[in-house]
Amino acid sequence: MRRVAVAGLICLAVPLAAQDKPxxxxxxxxxxxxxxxxxxxxxxxxxxxxxxxxxIAYERGYGxxxxxxGVVNTPSTxxxxxxxxxxxxxxxxxxxxxQGKLSLDDDVRKxxxxxxxxxxxxxxxxxxxxxxxLRDQWDLLGLAGWRYSLDLITDQDVMDMVSRQKELNFxxxxxxxxxxTGYTLLGQVVKAxxxxxxxxxxxENIFRPLGMSSTHFRDDHAEVVPNQALGYEPxxxxxxxxxxxxxxxxxxxxxxxxxxxxxxxxxxxxxxVGGPALVSQILEPGRLAGGKPLTYAFGLxxxxxxxxPTVDHGGADAGYRSDLIRFPEQRFSxxxxxxxxxxxxxxxxxxxxxxxxxxxxxxxxxxxxxIALPEEKLKDKAGFYWSHETDRTLEVELxxxxxxxxxxxxxxxxxxxxxxxxxxxxxxxxxxxxxxxHASRPKLCLVQDDPECFDPAEKFQPSAAExxxxxxTYFSDExxxxxxxxxxGGKLTLTRLRHKPQELKPQVRDLFTGDIRVRFVRDGKxxxxxxxxxxxxxRNVRFRRLPAGARPPATGDGARARRGAAKGE
Numbered sequence: 001m002r003r004v005a006v007a008g009l010i011c012l013a014v015p016l017a018a019q020d021k022p023x024x025x026x027x028x029x030x031x032x033x034x035x036x037x038x039x040x041x042x043x044x045x046x047x048x049x050x051x052x053x054x055x056i057a058y059e060r061g062y063g064x065x066x067x068x069x070g071v072v073n074t075p076s077t078x079x080x081x082x083x084x085x086x087x088x089x090x091x092x093x094x095x096x097x098x099q100g101k102l103s104l105d106d107d108v109r110k111x112x113x114x115x116x117x118x119x120x121x122x123x124x125x126x127x128x129x130x131x132x133x134l135r136d137q138w139d140l141l142g143l144a145g146w147r148y149s150l151d152l153i154t155d156q157d158v159m160d161m162v163s164r165q166k167e168l169n170f171x172x173x174x175x176x177x178x179x180x181t182g183y184t185l186l187g188q189v190v191k192a193x194x195x196x197x198x199x200x201x202x203x204e205n206i207f208r209p210l211g212m213s214s215t216h217f218r219d220d221h222a223e224v225v226p227n228q229a230l231g232y233e234p235x236x237x238x239x240x241x242x243x244x245x246x247x248x249x250x251x252x253x254x255x256x257x258x259x260x261x262x263x264x265x266x267x268x269x270x271x272x273v274g275g276p277a278l279v280s281q282i283l284e285p286g287r288l289a290g291g292k293p294l295t296y297a298f299g300l301x302x303x304x305x306x307x308x309p310t311v312d313h314g315g316a317d318a319g320y321r322s323d324l325i326r327f328p329e330q331r332f333s334x335x336x337x338x339x340x341x342x343x344x345x346x347x348x349x350x351x352x353x354x355x356x357x358x359x360x361x362x363x364x365x366x367x368x369x370x371i372a373l374p375e376e377k378l379k380d381k382a383g384f385y386w387s388h389e390t391d392r393t394l395e396v397e398l399x400x401x402x403x404x405x406x407x408x409x410x411x412x413x414x415x416x417x418x419x420x421x422x423x424x425x426x427x428x429x430x431x432x433x434x435x436x437x438h439a440s441r442p443k444l445c446l447v448q449d450d451p452e453c454f455d456p457a458e459k460f461q462p463s464a465a466e467x468x469x470x471x472x473t474y475f476s477d478e479x480x481x482x483x484x485x486x487x488x489g490g491k492l493t494l495t496r497l498r499h500k501p502q503e504l505k506p507q508v509r510d511l512f513t514g515d516i517r518v519r520f521v522r523d524g525k526x527x528x529x530x531x532x533x534x535x536x537x538x539r540n541v542r543f544r545r546l547p548a549g550a551r552p553p554a555t556g557d558g559a560r561a562r563r564g565a566a567k568g569e
Contacts (some may be wrong), residue, residue, distance in 0.1 A: 032060070035062040035347065045340065046062050046344070048334065049075060051332065051333040054269060066229070067232065077227055081254050081322040082316050083316070083317075085315070089183050089187055089250045094282055096193055098278065118167070132168075133169050136179050140165075141161060143538060147499075149246075152245050155187070158181065165478055177450065184249075199219050202217060206264075209272055230319075231340070241319065300312070307360055307361025308330065309329060310325055322344050323336050334351045370423070381403055385456060386457035386511075387454045390539065393454075396414075421433070430446075431445060443456065458508075459508070461506065471487040478542065483533070491504075516533055529544070531543045
């Protein structure tokens with residue numbers, strides 16, 4: 001899944017609010033109203049399947065699958081489902097474990113020796129539960145200059161990038177940070193162990209036995225797929241194509257329909273594939289090295305919605321959004337697949353609201369309810385914050401008696417759940433206010449599997465002389481890329497391959513942000529000798545500063561060809 005991050009807060013699209021409906025209105029009509037914004041022929045939309053007790057209770061398509069040719073979405077329309085793919089990759093690994101061909105506790109290097117030795121074992125479980133510490137493939141490729149969904153990216157490109165890495169984000173098992181690289185490696189493990197591609201293995205062992213005839217891992221971007229929805233991204237009042245452009249599978253690239261996902265969903269109650277043992281295994285949550293349990297299982301997130309246990313996973317790639325949420329105690333599920341940047345997860349929950357209203361916990365609803373706080377109790381939360389651990393920053397504003405988190409030029413309002421707990425109104429992100437070192441300002445901590453705290457900080461305001469210290473050319477062996485940092489009369493500009501020049505805005509001393517984070521590194525004399533470039537999922541990629549006038553090292557195919565020649569290849 002390609003996530004759009006705002007200071008690490010998951011932001012996919014503006015969710016639709018659940019609407020009050022007359023009690024006597026048919027559930028199908030109420031579901032149609034959930035999707036009414038997409039129920040027309042002027043734009044893309046979604047398909048939905050509501051599954052109750054093993055049967056599809058309602059299914060329908062909304063909007064257009066192909067605007068060029070006037071093709072409508074239906075329940076049998078094929079969608080790219082992005083990270084909903086991950087549960088199938090994880091299931092393939094579990095099937096191979098059942099066959100005795102691998103162990104979940106195997107070192108990944110046992111099967112993929114091209115993965116570097118980072119001095120600590122990375123197991124297949126680490127890859128499955130996002131605890132490997134590996135840097136994310138999409139973020140690394142972006143740091144190298146690749147343009148997501150525009151430049152063709154293959155499995156080999158990802159493996160080449162992984163093989164050049166010298167450091168991890170963290171030691172394996174220490175933290176949980178979502179990592180697409182892990183699932184691409186799992187797809188390669190399937191191929192190495194079974195002798196079949198992930199596409200072949202899952203088709204033979206999962207999709208065909210379950211009758212999922214419209215489902216497969218797409219490992220050829222140029223393949224013609226009948227009845228496929230094209231992805232679209234809004235641009236003002238119009239739409240532009242938003243298509244995936246990569247031949248990499250495991251983390252993404254599954255094509256399927258809501259009807260086929262209903263067949264997969266039924267396998268959790270009547271397991272034809274893998275038996276009860278597979279179902280039990282893929283619902284088992286991961287743990288950190290110290291034993292702390294996670295809410296992430298095998299490509300599945302375990303949670304609660306209005307007091308009811310859920311099993312869920314969403315996906316977002318280019319102009320596609322997807323979600324499959326299961327309420328196991330009610331034997332009820334909703335699959336929502338969209339070919340536009342809708343909030344598929346919220347749409348699925350809005351559909352659940354229609355059918356499960358009588359099952360929700362009143363106590364849970366009260367706990368989740370926002371309260372009113374006087375402005376006097378909000379004043380000390382406003383200000384600039386910085387995470388010492390990750391170098392992420394955010395600002396909290398108080399305006400018209402309401403708090404808002406401001407990051408990446410977006411303003412997201414927050415509502416109080418108590419005097420110390422707040423939730424963004426647009427997205428399911430919660431943060432807590434905790435006592436800080438400064439009596440006048442608390443610190444803010446994100447509520448998640450791996451909590452992250454932001455301390456109050458003073459924003460860096462560099463002088464012209466200080467800005468000049470950072471100008472220069474920098475090169476990284478890990479991503480085979482060079483960056484040029486230019487002092488343009490009072491501001492820094494970063495130029496890198498295939499990207500428009502971007503302004504680097506000062507945050508704290510030596511830390512600047514644009515599309516990426518840049519922390520400049522100094523030697524013992526205080527001279528700037530390099531920089532660390534990073535994102536939320538690919539931290540501290542090292543660049544060394546080149547001497548003035550030096551020619552940047554060759555990168556790409558030419559450099560690889562010279563290395564091969566040197567080795568006699």
